[in-house]
Amino acid sequence: MAEYDVVIIGAGIAGLVTGNYLVDSGKRVLIVEQIKYPGGCACTFGKQGYKFDGAVHWISQAGEGGIVKSILKDFGLDGEIRFDRLPAPPQVWLHDKKIKSSFGREGVVKALSDAFPYESGNLDVFWKETEATLKQLWRLVKLQPSKMAPAGKFLFNLSFPLKFGKIAKYHKKKASEVIAQYFRDESLRHVLEAMGIFQDISFVHYAWFNSVALEGDAYYPAGGIRAVPDALANRFISKGGEIRYRCKAEKIIFKDKKIAGIIANGEEISVGTVVSASDATKTFLTLAGEEKLPLEFVSGLKEWKVSEPFFYVYLGLNCSLREKGFDGSPIWYIPEFIDKKFPMLGGKALGIGMPSLLDGSLAPEGKSVLILGMAASCAFMNSCPVRAEAGTNYRENEHYKAVKERVGEYMIDIAEEAIPGLRENIDLKIFATPHTFERYTGNLHGASSGWSMAADQQHKLSVKTPVPGLYLAGHWTMNPGGVPAAFVSGKLAAEEVLTG
Ligand SMILES: Cc1cc2nc3c(=O)[nH]c(=O)nc-3n(C[C@H](O)[C@H](O)[C@H](O)COP(=O)(O)OP(=O)(O)OC[C@H]3O[C@@H](n4cnc5c(N)ncnc54)[C@H](O)[C@@H]3O)c2cc1C
Numbered sequence: 001m002a003e004y005d006v007v008i009i010g011a012g013i014a015g016l017v018t019g020n021y022l023v024d025s026g027k028r029v030l031i032v033e034q035i036k037y038p039g040g041c042a043c044t045f046g047k048q049g050y051k052f053d054g055a056v057h058w059i060s061q062a063g064e065g066g067i068v069k070s071i072l073k074d075f076g077l078d079g080e081i082r083f084d085r086l087p088a089p090p091q092v093w094l095h096d097k098k099i100k101s102s103f104g105r106e107g108v109v110k111a112l113s114d115a116f117p118y119e120s121g122n123l124d125v126f127w128k129e130t131e132a133t134l135k136q137l138w139r140l141v142k143l144q145p146s147k148m149a150p151a152g153k154f155l156f157n158l159s160f161p162l163k164f165g166k167i168a169k170y171h172k173k174k175a176s177e178v179i180a181q182y183f184r185d186e187s188l189r190h191v192l193e194a195m196g197i198f199q200d201i202s203f204v205h206y207a208w209f210n211s212v213a214l215e216g217d218a219y220y221p222a223g224g225i226r227a228v229p230d231a232l233a234n235r236f237i238s239k240g241g242e243i244r245y246r247c248k249a250e251k252i253i254f255k256d257k258k259i260a261g262i263i264a265n266g267e268e269i270s271v272g273t274v275v276s277a278s279d280a281t282k283t284f285l286t287l288a289g290e291e292k293l294p295l296e297f298v299s300g301l302k303e304w305k306v307s308e309p310f311f312y313v314y315l316g317l318n319c320s321l322r323e324k325g326f327d328g329s330p331i332w333y334i335p336e337f338i339d340k341k342f343p344m345l346g347g348k349a350l351g352i353g354m355p356s357l358l359d360g361s362l363a364p365e366g367k368s369v370l371i372l373g374m375a376a377s378c379a380f381m382n383s384c385p386v387r388a389e390a391g392t393n394y395r396e397n398e399h400y401k402a403v404k405e406r407v408g409e410y411m412i413d414i415a416e417e418a419i420p421g422l423r424e425n426i427d428l429k430i431f432a433t434p435h436t437f438e439r440y441t442g443n444l445h446g447a448s449s450g451w452s453m454a455a456d457q458q459h460k461l462s463v464k465t466p467v468p469g470l471y472l473a474g475h476w477t478m479n480p481g482g483v484p485a486a487f488v489s490g491k492l493a494a495e496e497v498l499t500g
Contacts, residue, residue: 003028004029004242004269004270005022005273006022007261007273008022009249009274010034011031011229011277012278013040013228013486014040014487015033016038016233017489019031021491023241028240030241031236031242032243032247032249033243033245033246034248035440037226038230040441042226043225043229044227053224053226053371058086059083060482063216066484068487069083075235080231082221083222085216087328088329089108089212092194093334095334097115099112112188116188119188130206132166133170133207134214137167166204172455176189190334190348194349196210197347198452198454199377199378202454202455203455205453208480223361224361246265249287252289258272258468273497274469275472275473276472278474279476280461280476282442284465293466297466304459305378306450306452307448307449307450308378308448309381309447311373313371313415313429315428318425319368333350333352333415333417335350338414339410343380344381344403345375347376350374350414351373352419353370353372372411372414372415381434381446386399400435408429408431412426433446449481450478450479451476451481464500472489473492477493
């Protein structure tokens with residue numbers, strides 16, 4: 001008899017949530033994780049006394065009534081992790097003005113109207129429309145149409161344009177097109193587009209991103225982002241689950257067209273049910289093998305765009321950012337222009353996070369953590385000659401090393417425009433490219449949130465796959481991805497395993 005009922009690939013948020021629900025239902029569960037700690041994108045690493053969140057800046061839906069909070073309650077963990085709301089929404093800084101708003105639509109409209117007074121009427125209407133779209137989106141998420149019976153789904157589809165008119169109208173429309181309908185001022189359009197982070201983002205996803213400002217839906221866990229996966233991993237183990245770290249799944253094995261197990265670190269592990277909470281393309285094309293899948297499914301996987309990855313710069317500073325007047329709210333700094341020498345940078349703005357102002361334990365006394373992030377260009381990543389996939393020694397490639405250094409230093413130059421004197425306070429700097437993200441998370445090209453959020457690319461996969469016995473969890477099953485999506489997908493995957 002196999003030792004486990006279910007093997008889960010990946011100890012990111014989705015894998016850990018799936019695992020916790022399954023052990024609670026009495027299943028014997030093993031999670032294999034390729035790196036040495038849990039969390040995937042939701043990780044925190046330490047160096048020279050500083051603690052850096054690897055990717056995630058804040059978690060939405062972790063307040064009372066939120067989806068993340070309610071799943072943590074299912075596990076009795078809601079009291080264990082303290083979530084503090086961000087002090088204010090992300091500030092938007094231009095070279096000549098600083099736009100600082102308070103939470104809520106009125107706060108956002110007022111701050112933008114102070115900066116662009118001649119557009120205040122349009123700003124009011126635009127943000128009302130954004131908020132109305134967001135409300136419909138929440139209603140839709142709560143309905144969970146994927147779980148409806150066929151008759152219910154038929155009626156749902158029929159009444160969709162009436163009940164969810166904004167979603168139907170904007171789902172395939174770029175936020176930049178909607179913004180252009182409301183505003184003439186180029187500079188304001190640029191600011192509003194930068195607030196959507198990703199190129200060509202659908203207006204519906206744009207509304208979702210701005211729930212942080214509109215609803216104050218952004219929380220930071222005490223101890224750093226990794227407090228969340230650590231709590232989930234510890235609970236999973238305390239309930240009898242097993243996690244093997246530094247254990248990479250290499251192949252899913254089939255016997256008589258049924259899943260018979262996986263090979264991880266060269267060892268065969270027998271099991272009839274596998275949940276992959278790792279990159280979807282690699283799960284199907286490499287681990288399972290495309291010959292096991294319908295042609296259409298395979299061509300989708302090969303054609304769909306993934307979400308933009310990021311370049312990050314992690315800085316340890318030997319100064320107190322609080323003494324310099326910062327409060328811990330993130331900043332979007334929009335430079336006047338972005339040097340064309342850097343075609344790999346795809347974003348309009350530099351994200352500046354100051355997590356040690358949210359939790360003082362992340363930096364030594366009198367010092368601070370500053371994290372810079374800028375979206376990379378997907379087109380560039382698709383044609384990049386350097387590959388971060390297993391087995392390639394890309395880190396030793398001289399060209400790669402030079403580009404990493406140049407982009408990292410350029411991002412610090414941009415940050416220096418926003419925070420003069422920054423360079424002279426740098427005590428430690430670490431650069432991460434999209435390849436670094438791919439190496440640590442397995443996500444193709446370092447994709448940040450599963451599939452692309454572009455208006456013409458609204459894809460997601462079902463947790464139930466065309467391969468019997470193989471299930472999928474994680475940000476590839478939701479759009480938009482993100483930590484809340486990973487939580488929800490983990491719950492749905494566990495339900496599917498238990499009922500399917
Ligand atoms: C730079 C960046 C910034 C972000 N900022 C935010 C933010 O502020 N807020 C937010 O909500 N979301 C943010 N996101 C998105 C969010 O982090 C992800 O969507 C979410 O964490 C995905 O969780 P997951 O469990 O689905 O997958 P992942 O976190 O990708 O976890 C997958 C896990 O599987 C493991 N794995 C992969 N392949 C194998 C294998 N073959 N064998 C064993 N293990 C394997 C990986 O090591 C990893 O631990 C950000 C993402 C990035 C990259």
